[in-house]
Structure formats: structure tokens, C-alpha cells
Amino acid sequence: MALCLLFCLSGNAQQANTVEHAASKEKTAKKRSLIGSVIEASTGDALIGVNVRIKGTSDGTITDLDGKFSIGVTSQTQLEISYIGYKTQTVLVGDLGVMTIKMESDNEMLDEVVVIGAGTQKKVSVTGSIATVKGAALKLPSSSLTSSLAGKLSGIVAVTNSGEPGSTSDFYIRGINTFGGRSTPLILLDGVEISSNDLNRIPAESIESFSLLKDASATAIYGNRGANGVMLVTTKSGIENSKATINVSLETSYFRPMNRVKFADGATYMRAYNEAAQARSATQITSPKYTEEQITNTANGANAYAYPDVDWYDLIFRDGNFNQRANVNVQGGGSRVTYYMSLQANHDTGLLDAPNYYYNPNIDNWEYNFQNNISYKLTNTTTVDLRMMAQIGNKKGPNYSTSDLYKIVMQANPVAFPAYFPSEDGDKHIRFGNAEIKSGVYGQNPYAT
16 A cells, blocks of 8 residues: 555656646747848838847847847747837737837837037037936025026036025036136027126026037037036017917015024123133133123123123024015917017015114015017018016115124124114114224124125
8 A cells, every 4th residue: 555655746746747848848948039120111211230039138239230030939928129219019929930129119209309618419419518407497496596507407516605695606517627717617598698697697497408518529619618607598479370378477486595604692601711811811710801790690681782782693684584486488380480588576585683773774675577579580581589687686685684694793792882872862873882802993783884
């Protein structure tokens, strides 16, 4: 009985091995050579150098001079066929031994053009180092267009030195240091040279595209003027045989400093000053500048005018500010005339604050921009273009810039004098505080600046 069971098990094992071997052999036998050709769908022309790859693997080949290829496949193989300027296709081989693949043009890719120094050129034909970006990619909640360039165009470095309303960002294409001191690129708006300040005021809605010419071959047409790179800005145009499209954009944004310096209170400042002075001079040990009585009265807030403790930063600057932007544009055209018109208004305010002032000393910046692009088709070969832009600005604020005021605040003594004294009847101005810091030298009051 035991012998019979052993024999049966052995026979079943041999049968299983035979079936597995047969299946493996059958699977190996199914792998075969597929011969194919790739042609252009509309013309039937053979395509040379088309990538033919087995999907999910690194195995592949390319078509020869006659547009033909040969590759090892099975009935379950999926081929991925790709070629620049054409739509990528995925094909299941099945039982086919010969295959013809028709590639359809990707019109969106082929029609994409790049603005270069002498007109436009298809992107696939460009050999120079050119970076492009559409205007839609620059729509950020900011009235400064130049501050939106960073991170959008490869090879460009944007530096914002001030957050003051109306300020622009400096941007560089070939590094910051160049011969002769100039490092900003040449900026051309529809072929006309403009400054970075002019560029800053252009609405993102009016921009069709940016082209950044970076290397020598791309900027050669501009000579030494293009030594720092060239930025070509193209504004939008009208659309033939299109009904008028009106777009309205209203934005409100809130800006605040990323970091805020924490200042020591008056008593801490006085003690730290005495310790630093004593380390430099032995005289300060017996006769410190700030007595213990002064320190105690300042800490207890005995008298805000006799023992001031002023947080100049908190007094001069706000925590944040709201800015507004409004844009209205219309685009359309007929068979001969096309048009694009845009009107934008920006209202930016600063971070300055001044309680008890008779007027608001904060920066108040208004900017208006009008864009008008009209094209008239005289004949099938002749078109007249009118591209007009007008910019108006109105800015008011203190004599000092925000960065200068910040430096004054950072250097101001918090316990030397109060920001201002109480007003009396008949006063027509604020009684700003001040005191003699040393012989003949008076401190600068940030509040009065």
C-alpha cells in the first residue's frame, strides 16, 4: 500500500513538471520578431528616427531611413511610439507579424512659437538658449510684475531690495557683476526698449509671453547691448472674427513682514548699556550712564515723559497693509480689424504708522495703466499695427524711504526721549521729543522724521 502511494505521488510530480515545462516552452515560443513601419498620417511619408519602445521596459529601437523597425515582442506586448511634433501612441501587438503605424501631428506643439530677435520662430527650430513663459503664469496677487519673474523663467535671478509700494525687483540673466557696472538685461516691449520700472507697471493680463535670450547666438543681433541678456515682452493682440470678450479682475491682498525684530525693553537696554560701557572703561563702574534709580523708574513706568521707554518699531510701523488691484480688458475683432484694450488701477499702501499726526504720513501709491493694441488688415499681405501704452502714477509719502526709516528705528535710543510731549492750547504742530545725546549732538527722533 505504501509502495503504491509513493508511485502515484511520483507519477503526479512528473506529470506536473512536464506541464510546467511545456507551458514555459510555449511562452518562449510566443516571443517573435515584429516588423513594422512608421509613416506620417496625412502624407504617408516615412518617419526617420521614431522611438519605438516596449511599454514598461527600457527595451526599444528607432526607425531607419525607410521608417522601418524590427523588435522582439509577444502577443501581450504594448509598444509606445513617440516622435517630436507628433502625438505619442500606444499599440497592443496581439498576433500581428507586420505593423504599420500612422503618426498624427501635434498641432499645439508645432504651432508654439518663440519670439526671437528678428521676429518669431517655431520652438522646435530654435537653437539658441531661450526661455519662455506665458503671461498667465505671472498672475500673482501683486502689483509688481518684476517680482513675479523669480522662479518662472530659468536662468533669471530676481532680487527685491525693498517692499515699499512702487518699488521694483532687480533681475539678472548673466550674474550680478559685469564689465562697466550695468547688469540688467535689455528689455524690449513689442520691439521698443523700456526700463524695469516701466515693465513693473504692465498688467500680467496684457502679457502674451516673455522670451528670455540668454546665450551669444540668441542675443547676437543686439550686439553689446545684449551683453547682459535680452528680455522680449509681447503684449496680447485681438482675435480675428471673434466676438468681444470682456474680462474683469478685482483683487485685494494683504502684505506683512516675514520676520519682525524683537526689541529689549528700556530697563534691559539700560543695564546692557552699563555692562558694555564698564567693560570698556573703569570710570563707568563708579559712574554708570544710567543710575539704578533711572532703571527702576523706567521699569515701573513712573513717568512716560521723564523716564521714557519707547518701542520705536511698534510706534512707526504697522503689522501689515491691504492693497487693491482692478483690471478690465476687452479682446476681439472682425475680418479686418482686431483689438485688445486693457485698463488697470493699482492702489498700494505702506507700513508706516504715526498716531496723533495731523495727516497720514504713510506711503500711498496709485498707478494707472492703459494698453491699446489695434491691427488693421489692409490687404492679405499688409497689416498696420497700433500698439499704445500709457502709464500714470501718483505717489505720496515721507521724505525718507522706508528702508532709511528702518535704519533710524534700529539705531534709535529707546530711553533717551519720548516720541512726543503733550500738546498745549494753541499748538499748531506736534511737540516732538528730543534730547542731547552727547555734547552738541542730539538724537534723531524716528517719529519726527
